[in-house]
Amino acid sequence: MNNQNICRFQGRLTKSPADCFKRFENGNVNLAISIAVKSQAFTKDGEPYDRTDYPQIVFWGEQAEAVSTFFSKGEPIEVTTKVQTRRYETGGEKRYVTEFLVIDFQPKAMASAAV
DSSP states (O other), X not given: XXXXXXXXXXXXESSOHHHHEEEOTTSOEEEEEEEXXXXXXXXXXXXXXXXXXXXXXXXXXXXXXXXXXXXXXTOEEEEEEEEEEEEEEETTEEEEEEEXXXXXXXXXXXXXXXX
Protein backbone atom coordinates (compact mmCIF):
# COMPACT_ATOMS: atom_id res chain seq x y z
CA MET A 1 0.00 0.00 0.00
CA ASN A 2 1.38 3.41 -0.99
CA ASN A 3 0.71 5.93 1.79
CA GLN A 4 0.44 9.49 0.56
CA ASN A 5 0.61 12.60 2.69
CA ILE A 6 -0.86 15.23 0.36
CA CYS A 7 -3.46 17.88 1.15
CA ARG A 8 -4.70 20.59 -1.21
CA PHE A 9 -6.44 23.76 -0.08
CA GLN A 10 -7.98 26.75 -1.84
CA GLY A 11 -8.68 29.72 0.35
CA ARG A 12 -7.82 33.28 1.32
CA LEU A 13 -4.90 34.47 3.43
CA THR A 14 -6.18 35.59 6.85
CA LYS A 15 -3.29 37.96 7.64
CA SER A 16 -0.70 40.06 5.86
CA PRO A 17 2.08 37.61 4.90
CA ALA A 18 4.71 40.30 5.49
CA ASP A 19 3.60 40.44 9.16
CA CYS A 20 4.04 36.65 9.56
CA PHE A 21 7.43 36.36 7.84
CA LYS A 22 10.35 35.26 10.07
CA ARG A 23 14.08 35.24 9.40
CA PHE A 24 16.17 33.05 11.72
CA GLU A 25 19.78 33.57 12.84
CA ASN A 26 20.94 30.64 10.69
CA GLY A 27 19.54 32.37 7.56
CA ASN A 28 16.44 30.18 7.17
CA VAL A 29 13.14 31.96 6.57
CA ASN A 30 9.58 30.84 7.11
CA LEU A 31 6.04 32.10 6.90
CA ALA A 32 3.38 30.50 9.12
CA ILE A 33 -0.10 31.75 8.27
CA SER A 34 -3.65 30.44 8.26
CA ILE A 35 -5.96 30.48 5.28
CA ALA A 36 -9.75 30.64 5.33
CA VAL A 37 -11.13 27.57 3.55
CA LYS A 38 -14.88 27.43 2.92
CA SER A 39 -16.87 24.25 2.48
CA GLN A 40 -20.44 23.10 2.79
CA ALA A 41 -21.54 21.03 5.77
CA PHE A 42 -24.89 19.70 6.94
CA THR A 43 -26.85 19.96 10.18
CA LYS A 44 -28.27 16.86 11.92
CA ASP A 45 -31.50 17.59 10.02
CA GLY A 46 -29.69 17.53 6.67
CA GLU A 47 -29.82 21.30 6.12
CA PRO A 48 -26.74 22.67 4.33
CA TYR A 49 -24.70 25.54 5.79
CA ASP A 50 -21.39 27.21 4.96
CA ARG A 51 -18.46 26.25 7.14
CA THR A 52 -15.04 27.92 7.32
CA ASP A 53 -11.88 26.23 8.58
CA TYR A 54 -8.51 27.89 9.19
CA PRO A 55 -5.63 25.44 8.63
CA GLN A 56 -2.14 26.64 9.62
CA ILE A 57 0.02 26.70 6.47
CA VAL A 58 3.85 26.88 6.66
CA PHE A 59 6.07 28.10 3.82
CA TRP A 60 9.90 27.80 3.96
CA GLY A 61 12.75 29.40 2.04
CA GLU A 62 12.09 30.96 -1.36
CA GLN A 63 8.39 30.12 -1.15
CA ALA A 64 8.10 32.10 2.11
CA GLU A 65 9.92 35.06 0.57
CA ALA A 66 7.73 35.01 -2.55
CA VAL A 67 4.44 34.86 -0.65
CA SER A 68 5.50 37.62 1.78
CA THR A 69 6.53 39.83 -1.16
CA PHE A 70 3.76 39.25 -3.71
CA PHE A 71 0.66 38.31 -1.70
CA SER A 72 -1.52 40.31 0.68
CA LYS A 73 -4.22 39.69 3.29
CA GLY A 74 -7.45 38.34 1.78
CA GLU A 75 -5.82 37.26 -1.46
CA PRO A 76 -6.95 33.87 -2.84
CA ILE A 77 -4.31 31.13 -2.96
CA GLU A 78 -4.12 27.43 -3.75
CA VAL A 79 -1.59 25.33 -1.83
CA THR A 80 -0.48 21.70 -2.06
CA THR A 81 0.83 20.56 1.31
CA LYS A 82 1.81 17.66 3.50
CA VAL A 83 0.50 17.37 7.06
CA GLN A 84 2.92 17.33 9.99
CA THR A 85 2.28 17.11 13.73
CA ARG A 86 5.01 18.21 16.12
CA ARG A 87 5.30 18.23 19.88
CA TYR A 88 6.90 20.76 22.21
CA GLU A 89 6.86 21.57 25.91
CA THR A 90 6.08 24.87 27.55
CA GLY A 91 5.97 25.26 31.32
CA GLY A 92 6.24 21.49 31.74
CA GLU A 93 3.11 20.92 29.64
CA LYS A 94 3.27 18.92 26.41
CA ARG A 95 1.60 20.57 23.43
CA TYR A 96 0.90 19.28 19.95
CA VAL A 97 0.60 21.37 16.79
CA THR A 98 -0.67 20.14 13.43
CA GLU A 99 0.59 22.16 10.46
CA PHE A 100 0.49 21.86 6.71
CA LEU A 101 3.93 22.27 5.08
CA VAL A 102 3.72 23.76 1.60
CA ILE A 103 5.00 21.70 -1.32
CA ASP A 104 3.66 24.00 -4.06
CA PHE A 105 1.42 27.06 -4.34
CA GLN A 106 -0.12 29.46 -6.83
CA PRO A 107 -2.59 32.35 -6.85
CA LYS A 108 -6.11 30.92 -6.93
CA ALA A 109 -7.07 32.96 -10.01
CA MET A 110 -4.30 31.18 -11.96
CA ALA A 111 -5.45 27.82 -10.61
CA SER A 112 -9.00 28.43 -11.87
CA ALA A 113 -7.76 29.43 -15.33
CA ALA A 114 -5.67 26.25 -15.64
CA VAL A 115 -8.66 23.93 -15.13
